[in-house]
Amino acid sequence: MKKILLIGAGSDLGVDKDGTSLGPKEILKNLKMENVLFEQDKDIKKSHDSSDLRKNLKEVNDFNKKVYDKIKEENAFCITLGGDHTIAIASGFASLEKHKNLGLIWIDAHLDYNTFKTTITGNMHGLPLATLNGLNEDLRPFQKNNFFNPKNTVVVGYRAFEDNAKDEIENIKTMGVTVYTTNDIKELGVHKVMEMAYKIATNNTDGIHISFDLDVIDPLIATGVSVPESNGITLEETGDILEFIKYHEDKLKSFDLVEYNPLNDKDKKTLNIATNIIKKIVE
Numbered sequence: 046m047k048k049i050l051l052i053g054a055g056s057d058l059g060v061d062k063d064g065t066s067l068g069p070k071e072i073l074k075n076l077k078m079e080n081v082l083f084e085q086d087k088d089i090k091k092s093h094d095s096s097d098l099r100k101n102l103k104e105v106n107d108f109n110k111k112v113y114d115k116i117k118e119e120n121a122f123c124i125t126l127g128g129d130h131t132i133a134i135a136s137g138f139a140s141l142e143k144h145k146n147l148g149l150i151w152i153d154a155h156l157d158y159n160t161f162k163t164t165i166t167g168n169m170h171g172l173p174l175a176t177l178n179g180l181n182e183d184l185r186p187f188q189k190n191n192f193f194n195p196k197n198t199v200v201v202g203y204r205a206f207e208d209n210a211k212d213e214i215e216n217i218k219t220m221g222v223t224v225y226t227t228n229d230i231k232e233l234g235v236h237k238v239m240e241m242a243y244k245i246a247t248n249n250t251d252g253i254h255i256s257f258d259l260d261v262i263d264p265l266i267a268t269g270v271s272v273p274e275s276n277g278i279t280l281e282e283t284g285d286i287l288e289f290i291k292y293h294e295d296k297l298k299s300f301d302l303v304e305y306n307p308l309n310d311k312d313k314k315t316l317n318i319a320t321n322i323i324k325k326i327v328e
């Protein structure tokens with residue numbers, strides 16, 4: 046059996062809402078498995094200033110460097126628990142360093158494809174996917190080369206179609222990333238969408254890193270996230286995604302589960318969903 050290590054990355058430095066820093070600890074409590082927990086410095090004065098379009102950049106980078114170094118030195122199969130989605134810059138690149146040539150599947154209601162030029166909020170958790178494709182140099186001081194190829198990068202579950210995402214959509218189109226929306230899932234079925242995503246992500250690669258943002262699930266089901274988007278996927282569809290991943294488990298090299306925010310989780314329902322997702326991945 047392969048050795049599995051859970052990495053808790055408790056940070057909310059990449060988002061102006063507090064709470065995801067507390068997420069990993071809660072999930073880890075429910076999973077009696079080997080783990081390492083990183084927590085952001087409690088003395089950090091987080092910026093909530095919306096005129097600052099590089100909010101907490103140094104603090105985000107310092108935190109990510111620690112997570113990146115740990116995962117990079119580990120031989121185990123690493124599952125990283127966020128934390129806001131910025132931590133995937135650390136987990137994704139660390140896995141890429143170990144496995145050299147990976148595809149990337151980003152399961153998320155958002156594209157996370159802003160640059161410092163297109164971000165409106167300055168919240169760094171809106172930039173990680175673009176960063177993993179080699180943009181946003183300032184958010185990856187520890188990764189100067191070797192990026193995920195946009196041609197092997199796929200978003201699954203996007204649905205935040207607000208006007209202010211126009212530049213972000215332009216960014217992702219220009220780079221050539223494939224995007225499957227929540228509508229695609231509803232129309233084609235989740236199995237078909239995952240099949241297409243896997244085909245793209247495994248084309249001439251040695252495996253896949255999957256980053257799963259809990260906000261892809263409908264917020265009426267999973268309230269415990271920081272940036273909810275209505276009309277999300279169901280628990281059944283979530284289960285089908287995990288079934289698919291398990292069936293093709295030989296391709297999976299690393300996994301993230303991010304954006305769990307206990308402060309918005311009224312009934313611990315999201316905590317249970319998060320815990321069950323990890324249980325499924327490790328079973």
Ligand SMILES: [Mn+2]
Nearest residue numbers: 130153157258
């Ligand atoms: Mn995200």
